[in-house]
Amino acid sequence: MIVVKDAKFLTSATKLADCPHPDLMEVVFLGRSNVGKSTFINLILGKNLAKSSSTPGKTQLINFFTSIWERKEPDSQIISFRFVDLPGFGYAKVSKEIKKKWEDNLWEFLSKRVSVKLFVHLIDARHTELEIDNYVNEALENILRNDQRILNIYTKFDKLNKSQQHLFYQKGRVVASNNDKIIDKRYGGKTKxxxxxLNGVLGIGTD
Ligand SMILES: Nc1nc2c(ncn2[C@@H]2O[C@H](COP(=O)(O)OP(=O)(O)OP(=O)(O)O)[C@@H](O)[C@H]2O)c(=O)[nH]1
Ligand SMILES: [Mg+2]
Structure with a gap:
């Protein structure tokens, strides 16, 4: 049994040099603009910390949240790590120049931030083979260090019909929805x- 004991906003940064000292393990959430990164972070932490919006491009900074978790079995163990909410990629309504600067800053952060243990790449369950997502997965694999992992999670699962949802379960994909009840019991919901x-951050188990 795992519980999130506490979570709070720490700080925001625009680029690697402004980030807090990398003295805690971090999990980074990335994905296309509007895919549901901020919503997902709030769901997992059980608090409305990350700002979400139906308008794409809501998150414009690298936002850090500190979280304290407890694993209750076999012995009680307290684990602290940070959640990092990133601006989405592929947001069209900014000038090319600003977009390039954002992307340069993001890739510098993703490739050089020493405390990152897990990259969670959120992908819209309705559009699983977009060029931009495939590109990002490949680029992440190219920069991945030995102590890091990538986890793909498919968001907006509630937007699929039952037979589409069934296919995702068959493929063993990790799925999420902003309505926790929608996640099928077979899957184990939010706790799972x-x-x-947590296991991804700690590097426990196989992918
Ligand atoms: N139906 C449904 N809507 C969702 C889900 N997750 C997020 N949304 C909605 O999608 C919109 C975007 O969510 P955000 O969490 O702000 O997305 P984001 O990826 O952080 O977006 P940026 O910060 O712009 O990159 C909001 O209107 C959410 O309510 C989901 O699982 N199902
Ligand atoms: Mg966001």
């Missing part, structure tokens, strides 16, 4: 996702 994230 929390466990997958």
């Amino acid at each position: 996702i929390q466990e997958i994230i």
Whole structure:
């Protein structure tokens, strides 16, 4: 059994040099603009910390949240790590120049931030083979260090019909929805996702 004991906003940064001292393990959430990164972070932490919006491009900074978790079995163990909410990629309504600067800053952060243990790449369950997502997965694999992992999570699962949802379960994909009740009992819901994230950060188990 795993519980999130506490979570709070720490700080925001625009680029790697402004980030807090990398003295805690971190999990980074990335994905296309509007895919549901901020919503997902709030769901997992059980608090409305990350700002979400139906308008794409809501998150414009690198936002850090500190979280304290407790694993209750076999012995009680307290684990602290940070959640990092990133601006989405592929947001069209900014000038090319600003977009390039954002992307340069993001890739510098993703490739050089020493405390990152897990990259959670959120992908819209309705559009699983977009060029931009495939590109990001490949680029992440190219920069991945030995102590890091990538986890793909498919968001907006509630937007799929039952037979589409069934296919995702068959493929063993990790799925999420802003309505926790929608996640099928077979899957284990939010608790299961929390466990997958914690194990990913700690580098426990196989992918
Ligand atoms: N139906 C449904 N809507 C969702 C889900 N997750 C997020 N949304 C909605 O999608 C919109 C975008 O959510 P955000 O969490 O702000 O997305 P984001 O990826 O952080 O977006 P940026 O900060 O712009 O990159 C909001 O209107 C959410 O309510 C989901 O699982 N199902
Ligand atoms: Mg956001």
